[in-house]
Structures are given as structure tokens and as C-alpha cells.
Amino acid sequence: MMQMKEYKEVPQDVPQDDTVVRQPTSADAVRIPSGPENWMSIPVGMPNCPQGLEYLTALDQLLVSQKIEKLELLTGFETKNRFKIKNSLGQNVYFAYEESDCCTQRGPFEMKILDNFQNEVLHLTRPFRCDLLCCFPDCLNAVEVSAPPGQVIGTVEQVCTFLRPKFNIKNSFGDTVLHIEGPICPCKCFSDTNFKVLSANNEEIGKISKQWSGLGRELFTDADYFSVTFPLNLDVRMKALIFAALFLIDVVYYEH
Incomplete structure (x- = not known):
């Protein structure tokens, strides 16, 4: 469990060059945009809230855009996914x-969400x-979500169905608390696709909405636009x- 002393604070108004963040368990460095970009101010005085999720207490919508890498745009070779997450005012939130191998879309992956x-x-x-027996429990898609890293707050699990896409959201005790239901055709063109x-x-x-981003972007890249809305007073976890379910939906239906 992450201790308070490990949580770094950097003044938001200090210009910085692109910063290389190296996690101790990874050999790859990740370059994170910083500096002149407009970041949301962190809310204060939020009791019983995992550190770093305070932003979510003041939000009922998040806008997610996938970054297009030059290598992918020029060659069509898929690179590791990176996303910017903003609020409705256009301020960066996360x-x-x-971290997964970009060549194994159906294999395991690790996704890290960082704050300012x-x-x-x-x-x-x-x-x-596996892809052979998609309705066996062990073959269905699922993600485990931790906040902070190492402390599981719940899971998002795909449900076996032959019509509409369905997912269950479970809390840390394994109880199903929310459901997600998609359209019969989740990959339709020329319009947004909504998962209730x-x-x-x-x-x-x-x-959770997968937003139509134009014919050229949809055909030649895997870069997607999403939005997610939830009640303002919903528990932050x-x-x-x-929010985590958005990334699972992206992997299952749109990373092709």
C-alpha cells in the first residue's frame, strides 16, 4: 500500500520540460506531457478518499483521447496506448x-493512470x-482495479452473452454493484456508440460513449475518443x- 510520504507534490504553475517517469518495476521510461498544459486543481479536504482520486469527487464527466504516435500514423504499426483524460472544461485530470506488449492485444495488460x-x-x-471458448468464465475479459496501486477496490468483468455486450462492476468484496450494457452492434460507423x-x-x-472521430482516423489508426458520465454524488471508488471499464471496452471492441 502506498504510504503518504511516497506521494510527490510538484507545484502546478512551475514550467517543466517533458519528464521521463521510470517505474521501479519497468525497464521502459514513459514520457509524460507537462509544462504549459492546463491541469485541474486538486480538491482538498476529502475524507475517506484514496489519494489521487480527489479529482473525481468534483466531476460527473471525463473525456478520454488516445494519443496518435507518429510510428503508428506513418506505418500502421500499433504502439503502446497512451491517453489524456480531461474534464468538461478541457483541463487535464489524468x-x-x-505497459503491455503492443503486439498482444488479447494477452495480459497493465494500465497505469497518473495525476499531475x-x-x-x-x-x-x-x-x-484465451479466444477459443469465449463463454467459459476463465476466458472472459476482466480487469482488476487498484487505488492506490496494491489496494484492490473492485473489478470489471465481461458477461457471457450472445446479444448485447454486458459487463458487471464488482466491489472489493466481489459483490456486483453496477452493470454496463452496450448496443447490439458496438462497432457501428458514423455515429457515437453508447454503453449504458x-x-x-x-x-x-x-x-460510456465511444465517439465517432471521422473516417480517416477510424480507418487508419487505433486512436479513439471516449467520454464517461456518472452521478456527481456517486462514491469515488x-x-x-x-472509468476503468472504459479501457476494457476499448480493448475488447476497438483495439483492432
């Missing part, structure tokens, strides 16, 4: 990057899954799990 101070505040882990977030009694409380 930066996310994938370059601290990892959310960690997503998806184990290896439902409460335990099937009341719609939010949605549930907001984080809905």
Missing part, C-alpha cells in the same frame, strides 16, 4: 499509459485470456471503476 504530480493513482490489470451504466435495480445512472 494521463494513462499501457506524476504519481500513479490507479492501476488496471487484465490477466491473459445501470444501477443494481437497472436504473440508468451514466454512460465506483466512479473509478466505471
Whole structure:
């Protein structure tokens, strides 16, 4: 469990060059944009909130854009995914990057979400899954979500269905607390695709939207735009799990 003393704070108004962040368990360095970009101020005085998730207490929407790498644009070779996460005012909230091998889309992946101070505040882990028997429990897609890293707050698990895509969101005790239901055709063109977030009694409380980004971008890159909405007063851990579900949906339906 991350201790308070390990959480770095860097003044937001100090210009910086691109900073290389090296995690102790990875041999790869990740370059994170910093400096003149406009970052959301962190809310203060939030009790019983995992450190780094304070931003979510003041938000009911997140906008996610996948960064297009020059290598992917010029050659079509897929690179490791990186995302910017902003609020509805266009302010940066988080930066996310994938640590998995870009050549194994159906294999395991690790996703790290960092805040403005370059601290990892959310960690997503998806184990290896097979493609042969997609309705066997061990073959379905799932991600385990930790906040802070090392402290599991819940999971997002795909449900075996032959019609609409479905996912269950479970808390740290394994109880299903929310559901996600997608359209019959999640890969339609020329319009946004919405996945409804439902409460335990099937009341719609939010949605995850894959936004149509134009024919050229859709055909020649894997760079996607998403938005996620949830109730402002929803528990911050549930907001984080809905946010995590966005990345699982991206991997399952749009990383091709």
C-alpha cells in the first residue's frame, strides 16, 4: 500500500520540460506531457478518499483521447496506448499509459493512470485470456482495479452473452454493484456508440460513449475518443471503476 510520504507534490504553475517517469518495476521510461498544459486543481479536504482520486469527487464527466504516435500514423504499426483524460472544461485530470506488449492485444495488460504530480493513482490489470471458448468464465475479459496501486477496490468483468455486450462492476468484496450494457452492434460507423451504466435495480445512472472521430482516423489508426458520465454524488471508488471499464471496452471492441 502506498504510504503518504511516497506521494510527490510538484507545484502546478512551475514550467517543466517533458519528464521521463521510470517505474521501479519497468525497464521502459514513459514520457509524460507537462509544462504549459492546463491541469485541474486538486480538491482538498476529502475524507475517506484514496489519494489521487480527489479529482473525481468534483466531476460527473471525463473525456478520454488516445494519443496518435507518429510510428503508428506513418506505418500502421500499433504502439503502446497512451491517453489524456480531461474534464468538461478541457483541463487535464489524468494521463494513462499501457505497459503491455503492443503486439498482444488479447494477452495480459497493465494500465497505469497518473495525476499531475506524476504519481500513479490507479492501476488496471487484465490477466491473459484465451479466444477459443469465449463463454467459459476463465476466458472472459476482466480487469482488476487498484487505488492506490496494491489496494484492490473492485473489478470489471465481461458477461457471457450472445446479444448485447454486458459487463458487471464488482466491489472489493466481489459483490456486483453496477452493470454496463452496450448496443447490439458496438462497432457501428458514423455515429457515437453508447454503453449504458445501470444501477443494481437497472436504473440508468451514466454512460460510456465511444465517439465517432471521422473516417480517416477510424480507418487508419487505433486512436479513439471516449467520454464517461456518472452521478456527481456517486462514491469515488465506483466512479473509478466505471472509468476503468472504459479501457476494457476499448480493448475488447476497438483495439483492432
